[in-house]
Amino acid sequence: MTGRKATLGFGAVFLAATGLAGAATADELVIGTAGPLTGQYAIFGEQMVRGAEMAVADINAAGGVLGKTLVLELGDDACEAKQAVAVANQMANKGIAFMAGHFCSSTSIPASEVYYEEDIVQISPASTNPTLTEQGFDNVFRVCGRDDQQGEMAGQFLAKNFAGKRFAVLHDKTAYGKGLADETKKALNANGIQEVMYEAYTAGEKDYTALVSKLKAANIEVIYVGGYHTEAGLIVRQARQQGLQAQLVSGDALVTEEFWSITGDAGEGTLFSFSPDPAKNPEAADVVARFLDQGYRPEGYTLYTYAAIQVFAQAAEMAGTTDADKVIGVLRGKTFDTVFGTIGFDAKGDVSAPGYVFYEWKNGNYDYTDM
Amino acid sequence: MAYFLQQLINGVTLGSIYGLIAIGYTMVYGIIGMINFAHGEIYMIGAFLAVLCFSMLGMAGVTWVPLALVLVLLVAMVFTSAYGWAVERVAYRPLRGSQRLAALISAIGMSLVLQNYVLLTQGAGLKTLQPIVSGGFVVYDAPDFVVTLSYIQIIILVLTVVLMAAFASVIARTALGRAQRACEQDRGMALLLGIDVDRTISLTFVMGAGLAAVAGVMVALYYGVIDFFMGFIAGLKAFTAAVLGGIGSLPGAMLGGMLLGMVEAFWSGYFSVEYKDVAAFGILVLVLIFRPTGLLGQPEIEKV
Numbered sequence: 142m143t144g145r146k147a148t149l150g151f152g153a154v155f156l157a158a159t160g161l162a163g164a165a166t167a168d169e170l171v172i173g174t175a176g177p178l179t180g181q182y183a184i185f186g187e188q189m190v191r192g193a194e195m196a197v198a199d200i201n202a203a204g205g206v207l208g209k210t211l212v213l214e215l216g217d218d219a220c221e222a223k224q225a226v227a228v229a230n231q232m233a234n235k236g237i238a239f240m241a242g243h244f245c246s247s248t249s250i251p252a253s254e255v256y257y258e259e260d261i262v263q264i265s266p267a268s269t270n271p272t273l274t275e276q277g278f279d280n281v282f283r284v285c286g287r288d289d290q291q292g293e294m295a296g297q298f299l300a301k302n303f304a305g306k307r308f309a310v311l312h313d314k315t316a317y318g319k320g321l322a323d324e325t326k327k328a329l330n331a332n333g334i335q336e337v338m339y340e341a342y343t344a345g346e347k348d349y350t351a352l353v354s355k356l357k358a359a360n361i362e363v364i365y366v367g368g369y370h371t372e373a374g375l376i377v378r379q380a381r382q383q384g385l386q387a388q389l390v391s392g393d394a395l396v397t398e399e400f401w402s403i404t405g406d407a408g409e410g411t412l413f414s415f416s417p418d419p420a421k422n423p424e425a426a427d428v429v430a431r432f433l434d435q436g437y438r439p440e441g442y443t444l445y446t447y448a449a450i451q452v453f454a455q456a457a458e459m460a461g462t463t464d465a466d467k468v469i470g471v472l473r474g475k476t477f478d479t480v481f482g483t484i485g486f487d488a489k490g491d492v493s494a495p496g497y498v499f500y501e502w503k504n505g506n507y508d509y510t511d512m
Numbered sequence: 513m514a515y516f517l518q519q520l521i522n523g524v525t526l527g528s529i530y531g532l533i534a535i536g537y538t539m540v541y542g543i544i545g546m547i548n549f550a551h552g553e554i555y556m557i558g559a560f561l562a563v564l565c566f567s568m569l570g571m572a573g574v575t576w577v578p579l580a581l582v583l584v585l586l587v588a589m590v591f592t593s594a595y596g597w598a599v600e601r602v603a604y605r606p607l608r609g610s611q612r613l614a615a616l617i618s619a620i621g622m623s624l625v626l627q628n629y630v631l632l633t634q635g636a637g638l639k640t641l642q643p644i645v646s647g648g649f650v651v652y653d654a655p656d657f658v659v660t661l662s663y664i665q666i667i668i669l670v671l672t673v674v675l676m677a678a679f680a681s682v683i684a685r686t687a688l689g690r691a692q693r694a695c696e697q698d699r700g701m702a703l704l705l706g707i708d709v710d711r712t713i714s715l716t717f718v719m720g721a722g723l724a725a726v727a728g729v730m731v732a733l734y735y736g737v738i739d740f741f742m743g744f745i746a747g748l749k750a751f752t753a754a755v756l757g758g759i760g761s762l763p764g765a766m767l768g769g770m771l772l773g774m775v776e777a778f779w780s781g782y783f784s785v786e787y788k789d790v791a792a793f794g795i796l797v798l799v800l801i802f803r804p805t806g807l808l809g810q811p812e813i814e815k816v
Contacts, residue, residue, distance in 0.1 A: 181739050342785050347735040351778075357518075378735075382646075402638075
């Protein structure tokens with residue numbers, strides 16, 4: 142009897158966790174967004190969901206796609222590869238025509254195989270690891286930059302502004318973090334800077350005091366972190382506690398206000414690279430204003446997710462169908478009017494958008510750096 | 513030398529937190545012979561209560577840090593203990609006397625329930641706490657390295673030592689401690705001699721949860737970042753510490769925690785940060801090969 146009770150409990154949890162698929166009707170077109178809706182990177186999942194919901198509402202208000210109403214399905218991959226593949230399969234079962242996702246490179250890459258096999262167009266708003274579009278899958282696109290661009294640019298920037306300093310390069314062993322750190326290290330070395338320390342840490346931990354002491358003992362002056370904002374934030378906070386005043390430099394995963402809520406004043410002066418702020422584009426003014434009306438600041442990848450869905454909607458209209466092969470042809474050949482302005486894709490599926498610039502955290506806000 | 517001292521401080525602080533959580537595992541194992549896998553979640557709830565309390569006290573205008581600290585510790589311990597008691601009452605007591613596996617599975621289920629409960633009620637994102645106890649002092653100003661010790665590290669160390677001493681004396685000297693030791697040795701006999709076994713077991717869970725709450729409060733203060741998933745890794749590490757020290761042994765749990773914290777800090781400091789967990793678990797394997805009962809554990813024949 143007691144045994145059966147436990148089984149029932151498990152069943153209920155399992156059902157609640159997976160959710161039940163809703164069937165699409167003939168005048169509806171199902172699209173999906175997947176990212177870390179839970180877990181320590183949930184803030185990025187929120188950015189995606191906000192962007193996607195706004196895009197779907199706007200497109201539906203303007204008459205939908207090919208006369209059909211867009212319906213948004215959300216998937217939670219918690220930034221874990223295994224879960225991402227499961228989510229991708231669920232999404233395929235729900236019959237999505239398009240995936241605006243995933244967020245983490247370590248999930249977008251394994252999930253892209255599923256979308257490739259199932260003939261679903263995938264546009265990642267945020268996954269910057271080069272591998273994503275180098276696998277030869279013709280259905281995979283991204284509206285963000287690539288880490289080889291980002292690392293190259295970061296390396297040059299650091300070589301110019303911090304020449305002669307003692308560098309440490311750290312990464313979190315994820316596809317995104319390690320990829321970005323290695324590209325930056327390559328560019329640093331090419332520009333004549335040899336890092337003093339190269340270390341990997343484990344994401345999801347709280348204690349980086351031992352690492353910080355090690356950095357301090359090596360007299361590190363510039364710390365480059367390939368990783369997400371939670372760990373970068375904890376590292377700089379613990380560094381300041383131990384009196385290590387090194388400059389923290391990182392990548393596009395720091396573009397969230399949550400970074401400052403972790404670091405407080407310890408985050409002052411932190412530098413990170415990201416594309417020129419899309420919220421400043423004149424094309425985005427109207428959308429940004431409506432986000433602000435909702436009391437939400439469209440940070441980081443919010444507008445990227447919005448743009449990914451815009452691109453798909455326009456491509457489907459141009460193709461006159463949601464058939465993946467036709468849409469893919471349009472995506473490669475045409476340009477699209479998005480919140481970033483007009484964008485197109487190259488043969489690999491990478492976007493023709495502008496590259497990267499450096500931002501600086503100051504007083505709880507970030508803006509282009511003066512360096 | 514200075515660098516060694518700093519890594520020692522880092523390791524001992526981390527080890528104290530592991531030790532505080534590990535005691536909960538070891539006491540429960542000692543008394544009913546099961547691993548309470550929901551204990552990591554109890555610690556996570558303690559940390560959430562701490563952040564919640566600090567923000568409420570901030571709103572109420574209690575800004576004197578020592579007072580706020582004591583209030584938060586008390587509130588977190590009381591509420592977390594209530595969770596510990598409820599978990600035992602709901603998930604383990606009905607299964608007492610049935611197979612050992614049933615209680616173990618129930619514990620894993622409870623851990624999922626608590627995690628998702630916090631996820632649903634508190635949201636999936638991070639909760640952060642701005643530094644409340646900031647500052648510290650320079651212990652040793654060597655020419656090549658400045659050793660620092662922050663106030664919060666001192667609080668963690670002092671609190672751990674005081675709580676350990678208090679718990680050791682409760683177990684050694686009070687009626688409750690005698691009842692706990694009796695239950696540990698032979699539950700059936702204890703029952704025959706008129707000891708309220710259910711109450712003793714409940715109180716053991718309450719005590720373990722109280723210590724986990726202290727660890728949760730300290731982590732919230734020390735690192736300033738918590739999330740609903742934090743109990744998993746911390747629970748795993750603390751469980752390792754308990755096994756390393758000899759599960760069922762109170763000083764063993766503390767020793768295991770300290771050892772684990774120091775291995776992690778020194779391995780990070782002198783070898784590679786990347787492989788510190790490999791080193792920590794490697795040492796666990798070695799200890800279990802040569803001392804299967806852990807460092808301070810008593811050999812026992814029956815328990816699984």
